[in-house]
Amino acid sequence: MTRKAVYVVACETLSALGFGSEALKISLRENYCAVEPIAQFCPEGLTQQHACEVKQEMLSGFQFKESMWHDTALHDRKFELWAALLERYQSTITETFSQFPKNRTGIVMGLGANAFPVQGIALQVKEPSASGLYKAIELINQVNTQKGNTIFNHADLYAHYLQELVGPVGYSKNILTACSSSTQAIAFAAARIMADEADFMFVGGTDSILNQFAYISFGKLGVLTEQQCRPFDVNRSGAIAGECAGFTVLVSEEGLKRLNKREKFQLLGFGNSLDAFKITAPDPTGHGVETAIRKSLEMADIQLENLDYINAHGTGTRSNDEVELRAIERVVGDAAEKIHVSSTKDRHGHCIAAAGILEFNVLLCSMEMGIVPANLNLEKPIPTPLLLPQHENHEKNIHIALTTNFAFGGVNCSLAVKNLSI
Amino acid sequence: MRLCVTGYTYLEKDYTCDNDRFHRQDSLCPNSAPYVEVLPGLKARFRNFHIDTAHPYFPKTSDLKVLRPDTVAAIIMTQSLLENLNISTEERKEMMLLVANSNFIDDQVLDFDGISRAIEKIQGASTHEEKNRLLNAEISPLIPLRTLTNGSESFIAQYTQILGENTTYGSTALATAHALSDANTFIRLQSASSALVGGTHFANLFSFLNHYLLIEHAKGYSESSASCFLLLESEEGAQKSQRKVLGYISDIQYNEALPENQKVDWLFIGGAFSEMEHQRILEKTTVIKAKNTFSWFPYTGNMGCAELGMMISSALQWMTTGNVASIYLEDAFGKYVTLNVEKA
Numbered sequence: 001m002t003r004k005a006v007y008v009v010a011c012e013t014l015s016a017l018g019f020g021s022e023a024l025k026i027s028l029r030e031n032y033c034a035v036e037p038i039a040q041f042c043p044e045g046l047t048q049q050h051a052c053e054v055k056q057e058m059l060s061g062f063q064f065k066e067s068m069w070h071d072t073a074l075h076d077r078k079f080e081l082w083a084a085l086l087e088r089y090q091s092t093i094t095e096t097f098s099q100f101p102k103n104r105t106g107i108v109m110g111l112g113a114n115a116f117p118v119q120g121i122a123l124q125v126k127e128p129s130a131s132g133l134y135k136a137i138e139l140i141n142q143v144n145t146q147k148g149n150t151i152f153n154h155a156d157l158y159a160h161y162l163q164e165l166v167g168p169v170g171y172s173k174n175i176l177t178a179c180s181s182s183t184q185a186i187a188f189a190a191a192r193i194m195a196d197e198a199d200f201m202f203v204g205g206t207d208s209i210l211n212q213f214a215y216i217s218f219g220k221l222g223v224l225t226e227q228q229c230r231p232f233d234v235n236r237s238g239a240i241a242g243e244c245a246g247f248t249v250l251v252s253e254e255g256l257k258r259l260n261k262r263e264k265f266q267l268l269g270f271g272n273s274l275d276a277f278k279i280t281a282p283d284p285t286g287h288g289v290e291t292a293i294r295k296s297l298e299m300a301d302i303q304l305e306n307l308d309y310i311n312a313h314g315t316g317t318r319s320n321d322e323v324e325l326r327a328i329e330r331v332v333g334d335a336a337e338k339i340h341v342s343s344t345k346d347r348h349g350h351c352i353a354a355a356g357i358l359e360f361n362v363l364l365c366s367m368e369m370g371i372v373p374a375n376l377n378l379e380k381p382i383p384t385p386l387l388l389p390q391h392e393n394h395e396k397n398i399h400i401a402l403t404t405n406f407a408f409g410g411v412n413c414s415l416a417v418k419n420l421s422i
Numbered sequence: 423m424r425l426c427v428t429g430y431t432y433l434e435k436d437y438t439c440d441n442d443r444f445h446r447q448d449s450l451c452p453n454s455a456p457y458v459e460v461l462p463g464l465k466a467r468f469r470n471f472h473i474d475t476a477h478p479y480f481p482k483t484s485d486l487k488v489l490r491p492d493t494v495a496a497i498i499m500t501q502s503l504l505e506n507l508n509i510s511t512e513e514r515k516e517m518m519l520l521v522a523n524s525n526f527i528d529d530q531v532l533d534f535d536g537i538s539r540a541i542e543k544i545q546g547a548s549t550h551e552e553k554n555r556l557l558n559a560e561i562s563p564l565i566p567l568r569t570l571t572n573g574s575e576s577f578i579a580q581y582t583q584i585l586g587e588n589t590t591y592g593s594t595a596l597a598t599a600h601a602l603s604d605a606n607t608f609i610r611l612q613s614a615s616s617a618l619v620g621g622t623h624f625a626n627l628f629s630f631l632n633h634y635l636l637i638e639h640a641k642g643y644s645e646s647s648a649s650c651f652l653l654l655e656s657e658e659g660a661q662k663s664q665r666k667v668l669g670y671i672s673d674i675q676y677n678e679a680l681p682e683n684q685k686v687d688w689l690f691i692g693g694a695f696s697e698m699e700h701q702r703i704l705e706k707t708t709v710i711k712a713k714n715t716f717s718w719f720p721y722t723g724n725m726g727c728a729e730l731g732m733m734i735s736s737a738l739q740w741m742t743t744g745n746v747a748s749i750y751l752e753d754a755f756g757k758y759v760t761l762n763v764e765k766a
Contacts, residue, residue, distance in 0.1 A: 045551035155593040171676035173600040176571035176592040195607045220563035272587045276579040409576025
């Protein structure tokens, strides 16, 4: 079948680089780095003590203050970020949804793991000493937040909350593939439009691992650094934790007409693949990463000489970056010398399941501004023919670009985007 | 477009694809799992399957430290299915893998005693620094892997070498319906020619905590661990692969008004967590005129993301050629999906 075109008409994020695309652009242009000592809990005594946190007050005008949603936001940082984002853009989102028949719309969320058990439940469960399990439920919660809630958080809550605001939608689904969740959410939403099954798809993502339990366990897993995050540096030592909530709106040609919008970006293609290697480590051959990138280029029908930039996954970990670079090199071959590659995780941190939505927005903003974001902390690059801009952003009209994300367990996703404004 | 089902596999405590009990509706036994008190004044029952550790497809010992039990079952079942159907390495490279999961916290591999111990120790800590140091010493670095949401998908891929388009959905029963819909979309787009689609569910206290406040009537709450996978292809793809078509899936619709007076041979209803919920769904679906109506609830309880696959599998086993079943599945939030299954 002939694939229908997919256009991107909106993308907004709340991250340590600011609230909304305009703030994100300023942060990118000024090379603002949001790494600071953790404020959400006291990190004294931990090996790692820094992260990229959202600092502003988020719940001031939050709706449903007396309802379970408020309790949820108090307990679940992911939900707090999501609610704040929707609060700011609610009128635009509601208006946009209202332009489409319900059966031509959908919501796809990219999310991380469940929140930890909550205090309300913990207080209701049996005598804590009854078993290790019950004790754990109560005690995890005490360590984790001290804030309290009444429900054990559920992945579907995020989309249901959105529907509380905008009314019922055709369907909503949650994609749960860790660091590639929201990237895959964009891909799977795009597929619906390509197959002419929808005209309007709302894609959201939200995640935060900035709680003691998750932060400590990720730290012990060896993926976090206390030094600067240096993607693609020979001396890289790990990622910095981040947090984000974001959304993007994908529409068909018919959707553009309904919204009376001018096309600015087209999502040309996507590619998903599996390493099928080990859950504990990425495939050192990078075959799965290569396949995802290759598939996105093939679906997009891009000539390699027209590919300007890749916003890479680039976690700054020992295991990821070189494998990723080598995979890109194999795909692009001789075109490598003209393609810029950078990772912006050095300044906004690794937002896990929301990494994809934030980096998608970073890519769109970079395209709008005509800059390739620098690899801020890159001092000694891994030898590669690819162009790795260091320290300062590189002025460049980005016509066609990719953004990639890869998850624990070897779930790989690549998206190909075309800037229609140049 | 109709999706062709060319293979299926399932596992529940008493019902597996290779035992006789499942093959006849009248041989099913009412759920006899004992109730346990989970909250003051509230009892629930959970059924869990037994996994044969001597099975030739039982995962490697080195993986067991991060494997949830429902994932172990899924690994065994999917390998068996693909081997039984002689699916080649080449086909697996392009095959789509879509997995729905209900519960990512289990009380076997996650070592709750260890976590309790860790947190117990910090109760006496006088400073944040001391508390953090104690926590840091006790918390397992494997927690992110043990609770990894795409754990089942990634392990299935590792053991089956499926490499194609893929994702993991969560976390209500409807997640499996979304997997079916996306298989249909990707096959239509020719991004895949075949798809292994399924769901797994692990019934335990955490799943209970995840659901009980969402449902109106929790009395008689019942859940069962289960896992079910379907091999799906387009009609053209099935002709090409020369695999026998067992049935067709069509008309997947979400939250649409139920078709009044639709006449079908069978109606399968699912999604209830308690007896009253079961009765409510039964009443709601009476507008669909069926010669036979069936629900797994009285036999197993809720099977989370495995329930849709179990309903489709039982429809294909019990119906005769040309029979059509309407399937109605509801989640804990009251959202629902309907679809049709036709026996080939």
